Structure formats: C-alpha cells, structure tokens
Amino acid sequence: MATEIYNAYLSPEDLEDDEYLPTFEHGVIESNISAELRFFLKGKNLGRVSCSSAEYRYLENESESRQPDIAFVAQERLPIRFRSYPEIAPDLAIEIVSPGDKSYDTEARISEYQQAEVRLIWIVNPFSRTIDVYRLKTGVKLQRFVTGEELSGEEVLPGFKLALNDVFDYPADPNPVPDPRSTRNRKL
Numbered sequence: 001m002a003t004e005i006y007n008a009y010l011s012p013e014d015l016e017d018d019e020y021l022p023t024f025e026h027g028v029i030e031s032n033i034s035a036e037l038r039f040f041l042k043g044k045n046l047g048r049v050s051c052s053s054a055e056y057r058y059l060e061n062e063s064e065s066r067q068p069d070i071a072f073v074a075q076e077r078l079p080i081r082f083r084s085y086p087e088i089a090p091d092l093a094i095e096i097v098s099p100g101d102k103s104y105d106t107e108a109r110i111s112e113y114q115q116a117e118v119r120l121i122w123i124v125n126p127f128s129r130t131i132d133v134y135r136l137k138t139g140v141k142l143q144r145f146v147t148g149e150e151l152s153g154e155e156v157l158p159g160f161k162l163a164l165n166d167v168f169d170y171p172a173d174p175n176p177v178p179d180p181r182s183t184r185n186r187k188l
Contacts, residue, residue, distance in 0.1 A: 025126050025170070026096050030069050032167050033094060033124070037072065040153075040160045047074040047091070047157075066112070069124075070094035072157065089116035091156050096124040110134055120156045129168045 022030075030051065037049045052069045071090035073079075079088070093113050097106065106123060113121050114136060121134040123142075132142045133151060145151045147168055153160030 022096070022098050026069075026098055028170055029096050029124055029126060029167055032169060033070055033162070036162055036166060037070070037157075037160070040157070045075055047072055048078060050090075066093075066109075068093040069096045074156070089113065089118045091118065092120045092122070092153070093118045094122045094124065097126060120154060122151070124167065126168075129164065129172070131164060131167070 050071050052067050072092035074091045119136045123132040129147045131145045134142050145164055147164045150161050150163045
C-alpha cells in the first residue's frame, strides 16, 4: 500500500515508463543510512557496508543476482577477494521503496532474502516515513518503526542505533500529486 501511495508524489510524465529510476529522495535516504552505518562501523572490524552498486550472487540461478540498496556483511563472512561478486547473502539487507516498486515485488524480495537466511531486513518507506523490520528468526512477521522512533542493529550490528529522524531529515512534500493510475482518482 505504501508503494502505491508513494507513487502519488510523481507527475504523470514520471509515471509513463514501466522502469523507474531512484528519485532524489531515494538517494538522500540511502546516503543518510549509509553514513550512519559507516560512522558506527569505523574502527570496529564488525564488517562492511555496501551500496546498491554491489552485486550479490547467492541465488540458485547463477545468472541472477541481487543488489540491495544497502547491505551489511559481518566480518567473519566477508569475501576473501573484494574485487568479486559475493556468493553469499548479506547479514542485513536494506531496501528503499522506489516509486515503481510494486508491493508484491517487495514481498517477493523479503521472501527471497529470508530464504537466503538474511538475518535482518529493513524496508524503508519514504512516503509514510517508516521502516519495516523483518527478522529471520521471526519469519514474515514485521515490526514497523515510525518517525521519532529508533531502531537497532540487534545481534547483527550490536550497539547500532538508527533514529528515523536522521533517515528522514528533509521536509515532507507539502503538495502530494494524486496517482493518475489509481482507480480512486479517475472520474467514472
């Protein structure tokens, strides 16, 4: 639902293509979270953070790969060769909902991450300014964090805290545009 509502922020011209590129907002969120993780990890030898340009090849079909918006791999699981495509799933996968993401695609990614034993999954919803947390040990059950709250890295990143106010540190769009694809917005 959040994905469909998020599309309301786009102009009709932005919605014409089937393929959407990440928005400026997406980039700001990605850099905010990455910076917080990098600052926390500096000098601790707990592991490494990578951004969406890193490709993980842990799927059964060797020609497929995944590129989480942000990922963390624990120190003991890091690939020997950094100039490679890890054949492991990350310990933490963070996906930022983009305007073109369908809710069923997001659900499929969550399921895929859990099947690959990703221990912690964060789904960042820019429109609602929330982060949904999925844990491998609890299955598909999620916990939603809202602006003003703080989530933790739990056993994946012990001691790490992330304030949602630091993730969504920019003003909300004061004039959201209705989604022209929504049947609720069409005149019958």
